[in-house]
Amino acid sequence: MSTLPILEISNLTKSYGAVKAVNDVSMHIDRGEICGLIGPNGSGKSTFFDCSTGLGRPDSGKVTLDGQDITGWSLNRIAREGRMLRSFQKTVVFKALDVEENLIIAGQMFTFPSLFSTFSLGRMSRQRVTALRERARELIRMAGLWDVRHMPAGNLSGGQQKLIQFASMLMPEPKIILLDEPMAGINPKIIERVVETIKYANKSLGVSFLVIEHNIDVVTSICERVVVLDQGRKLAEGTPQTIVQNQQVREAYLGG
Amino acid sequence: MSLTQTSRETPLAEPSLEVRRRDLRLPLGILVAIVALSAPFLIGSYALHAIIIALIFLLPAHGLNLLVGYTGLLSLAQAAFFGIGAYTAGLLAVHYGTPFYVNLVAAGLMAGLIALPLGIPALRLRATSFVMCTLGFVIIGQAIAKNWISVTRGDMGLSSIPKPFFALGPASFTVSGTTGFYYLTLAVAVLATLAVWAIVRSPAGRNMIAIRENETLAESVGVPTWRYKLIVFMLSAVFAGVGGSIYAHYLTVVSPLTFQMYYSTTMLIIVLGGGAGTISGVVFGSLLFVGLSEALRVAPELRMIAYGFCLLILVFWFKKGFAPLLNRFWSFVGGVK
Ligand SMILES: Nc1ncnc2c1ncn2[C@@H]1O[C@H](COP(=O)(O)OP(=O)(O)OP(=O)(O)O)[C@@H](O)[C@H]1O
Ligand SMILES: [Mg+2]
Numbered sequence: 001m002s003t004l005p006i007l008e009i010s011n012l013t014k015s016y017g018a019v020k021a022v023n024d025v026s027m028h029i030d031r032g033e034i035c036g037l038i039g040p041n042g043s044g045k046s047t048f049f050d051c052s053t054g055l056g057r058p059d060s061g062k063v064t065l066d067g068q069d070i071t072g073w074s075l076n077r078i079a080r081e082g083r084m085l086r087s088f089q090k091t092v093v094f095k096a097l098d099v100e101e102n103l104i105i106a107g108q109m110f111t112f113p114s115l116f117s118t119f120s121l122g123r124m125s126r127q128r129v130t131a132l133r134e135r136a137r138e139l140i141r142m143a144g145l146w147d148v149r150h151m152p153a154g155n156l157s158g159g160q161q162k163l164i165q166f167a168s169m170l171m172p173e174p175k176i177i178l179l180d181e182p183m184a185g186i187n188p189k190i191i192e193r194v195v196e197t198i199k200y201a202n203k204s205l206g207v208s209f210l211v212i213e214h215n216i217d218v219v220t221s222i223c224e225r226v227v228v229l230d231q232g233r234k235l236a237e238g239t240p241q242t243i244v245q246n247q248q249v250r251e252a253y254l255g256g
Numbered sequence: 257m258s259l260t261q262t263s264r265e266t267p268l269a270e271p272s273l274e275v276r277r278r279d280l281r282l283p284l285g286i287l288v289a290i291v292a293l294s295a296p297f298l299i300g301s302y303a304l305h306a307i308i309i310a311l312i313f314l315l316p317a318h319g320l321n322l323l324v325g326y327t328g329l330l331s332l333a334q335a336a337f338f339g340i341g342a343y344t345a346g347l348l349a350v351h352y353g354t355p356f357y358v359n360l361v362a363a364g365l366m367a368g369l370i371a372l373p374l375g376i377p378a379l380r381l382r383a384t385s386f387v388m389c390t391l392g393f394v395i396i397g398q399a400i401a402k403n404w405i406s407v408t409r410g411d412m413g414l415s416s417i418p419k420p421f422f423a424l425g426p427a428s429f430t431v432s433g434t435t436g437f438y439y440l441t442l443a444v445a446v447l448a449t450l451a452v453w454a455i456v457r458s459p460a461g462r463n464m465i466a467i468r469e470n471e472t473l474a475e476s477v478g479v480p481t482w483r484y485k486l487i488v489f490m491l492s493a494v495f496a497g498v499g500g501s502i503y504a505h506y507l508t509v510v511s512p513l514t515f516q517m518y519y520s521t522t523m524l525i526i527v528l529g530g531g532a533g534t535i536s537g538v539v540f541g542s543l544l545f546v547g548l549s550e551a552l553r554v555a556p557e558l559r560m561i562a563y564g565f566c567l568l569i570l571v572f573w574f575k576k577g578f579a580p581l582l583n584r585f586w587s588f589v590g591g592v593k
Contacts, residue, residue: 057474080478088476094469105466109478110375110461115487129459168477 004067006176007084009050014044014051021066022058023046023232031174034209036219036240039229040253045212048229049178051052053086055077066175079110081090086162086167088179089212091161093168095154099145102164103136104129107171111183132171139167142195142200159186166194170201176208177201183193183215191218198222216244228252260422262497279591292442293587296435302304304434306550307543311445312502314542316519317526319495324524325456325532327488328468330383333374333390337367337493339515341500343401348413348511356420356431358446360501361521367497368490375489389587391517398515412509420505441502448495450532455491464488468533496523507524522546528568536586 005028008187013149014022020042029035039045052063054075063071065082078084091200094102111116111128118125140149143163148156153164162182169177181193195218201207213219219226220240228236228243230252236243274509316334323329341363348354348362378389401408408414420432420440433438455461466474467481475481504510522545531543548566552559574581 019257053476055476075472075475076478076479080480081474086476088473092470092473094466094473096469098463105462105474105479106477109480112459115460115483116479118463119455119458121454121458125459129494172478228509 001103004026004031005053006028006033006066007210010062010064011049011050012048012051013059013061014047015059016047020227020232022051025061025229025232027165027234027237029208029210031207032206033224034222035199036212036223036226037210037215037229038219038243043229043252044232045229047217049086049180049182049210049212050194053084053178054087060063067206069143076109076153083110083172083175084178085092085172085176087165087169087180087182089180090183093153093156093163093164095250096152098151099140099149099153099156099164100133100136103139103168104111104169106168107132107135110153114196133221135171136167139170143167143197143256159190162186162194163190163197166197170205170207174207176210178184179211181212181214183194195222196231197209216240220244280589284589288297292297295402295563296438299433303551304438305583306547308434308438308441308506309360309550310543310546312499312506313526313546314521314539315448315499316492316523317530317538317542318357319446319492319499320523321532321535321538322452322455322464322488322495323492323525324527325534325538326461326464327485328470328471329379329485329489330387330524331390331492332372332387332517332524333393334492334496334523335515335517335519336390336393337371337496338500338503338519339394339397339401339510339512340367340370340493340508341497342504342514343408343414343500344497345501346417346504347379347407348412349389349417349505353404355420355423355428356440357422359420359496359505363501363504364494366496367500371490371493372486375486379485379489389392389514391520394517396513401404401515402511408512411512412435412508413513415509417504417508417510424554427525441506444502446497448498449535449539456535460484465533506554522549525567527568527573529577531577531582534577534582536582537577537579544578 008028010026012022012025025048037045037048047056051058051061054077055072057072061071062069065078065084068082070078073082086234096103104141108118111140131150137149143166145160145163145167148160153158153161156164164184183195186194198211199222202209209220211223225238226238226240226243227234228234228249236246236249236250238246262588264503272432291298314551316338320331320334323331329331335510344363344366345359348359374393378386381389419430419432420437463474463479463484466479467484471481500514503514525543526541527538529545530539531537549563552562
């Protein structure tokens with residue numbers, strides 16, 4: 001069981017009209033691994049994420065999470081039952097709600113046994129929310145957001161919003177997290193913080209990661225293995241060192 | 257499992273620099289309760305009638321607020337469920353002479369159940385198409401009420417719906433007169449307000465707000481948004497149906513005119529004008545808008561013009577309805593400067 005990859009995607013294809021955004025891509029993420037996904041702009045990385053996490057329907061292909069076929073599951077079911085969480089390239093937070101509420105919402109569906117139990121205001125329900133609030137506060141401290149925890153998330157900087165998004169994904173003790181450009185547009189200090197947090201979640205909480213990232217230094221420092229997409233196809237796969245030297249990959253980036 | 261070493265620290269209680277005055281919220285609440293309970297002795301019967309209508313409309317407005325204010329779904333279907341509730345209660349009372357509370361519960365259930373098959377296709381539509389679709393429900397409801405003559409008696413409607421009565425074993429008690437009806441409606445309105453409060457404070461309420469704020473993000477953290485939207489749509493219908501049942505008993509007639517767009521827009525004005533996503537705003541809104549509309553009946557030729565002007569003032573001066581104003585007032589009463 002433990003030798004099985006945590007996530008396996010086979011022959012995934014997705015077209016938008018005439019554009020084959022993802023063309024017959026297969027890859028896997030091992031348990032406890034941090035895997036990188038790189039490629040030029042428009043190479044299909046985000047589409048690949050969407051189709052693997054239920055936000056988009058793939059035209060064909062199969063997604064297996066922890067030994068279970070989850071092809072065709074909805075985004076919310078994959079998150080809730082599969083404990084596979086994802087972030088979005090264009091950072092999103094619940095802008096009008098404060099940081100703490102953002103995190104509590106992110107944890108609720110994993111704590112309540114059914115949809116109907118969420119309508120309860122009983123003692124059990126209140127205890128669950130209290131526990132969620134405590135966990136949210138721990139993560140808020142870790143993310144360095146303690147002083148702004150009661151501010152509306154929309155009032156915070158882009159980097160802080162990325163941290164909120166990341167901390168939210170840690171609320172439900174996930175098995176695997178897919179990050180779409182977590183470092184884009186944030187200052188080096190926060191990049192360091194995000195890198196530290198990814199490493200921490202990976203080492204201490206046993207979360208596996210698939211990370212889309214353009215910053216090659218970051219990729220080299222956190223990923224054991226990298227997959228390269230180009231024009232919807234898988235171009236190469238290997239350690240960051242071999243990928244950087246790969247002639248085809250260099251051409252794809254320069255020629256793109 | 258502690259994630260950091262610093263997690264033992266407790267946040268320092270910040271010393272309040274604000275000069276606090278006495279907290280007057282409890283006395284004010286008691287005062288409002290006393291006024292509400294003694295209203296029949298303080299105001300004339302026409303004003304009391306206006307308040308009864310306002311309290312009846314508060315019910316569908318509460319339901320609509322769950323939908324529009326908390327879940328972010330704009331619907332015009334409330335009048336349809338209001339009408340369904342009114343006909344359900346009217347038919348039961350006329351044909352079977354059932355007690356008031358039976359009619360009320362049946363009306364709520366009927367509206368909620370009918371909302372299920374309507375909501376399943378409608379909620380798959382995008383925002384604007386959904387609004388059009390809910391508008392269709394009202395029109396279809398009216399057409400059915402007009403044409404299903406064997407049951408609804410068509411345009412003649414149901415008349416001589418009996419006054420609400422309660423039966424407990426051999427004892428029975430009939431509510432007659434405006435004063436009695438006022439207390440009955442007040443009781444139902446207070447219960448409904450508490451119910452909305454409980455729903456909104458529950459974890460489900462937080463999920464509803466998440467759906468309103470960003471549906472895709474809510475999905476991505478595991479919230480089954482589609483099922484929540486369907487449940488809230490049904491709940492909103494239950495509130496409207498209950499309101500309809502009281503309406504039928506109060507007016508003692510139900511006609512196809514119960515299904516009218518004017519009612520849906522009134523309910524929407526109560527919610528948006530009072531303050532979508534707040535409970536106090538909607539309570540205030542129902543008293544203001546329905547009360548105003550009823551009170552202006554004394555000058556029928558000016559009524560709609562005056563009503564229209566009030567809406568314009570609202571739009572330009574209170575962009576978020578009265579809720580922010582009420583909040584400021586409430587914290588003022590609470591002693592915060
Ligand atoms: N909703 C859509 N409708 C039509 N075409 C789309 C849609 N989403 C993506 N595409 C196209 O699919 C291709 C892959 O896009 P995608 O966003 O997956 O690339 P990406 O690798 O994430 O790029 P970037 O690095 O810029 O984020 C592009 O050609 C894009 O124009
Ligand atoms: Mg992308």
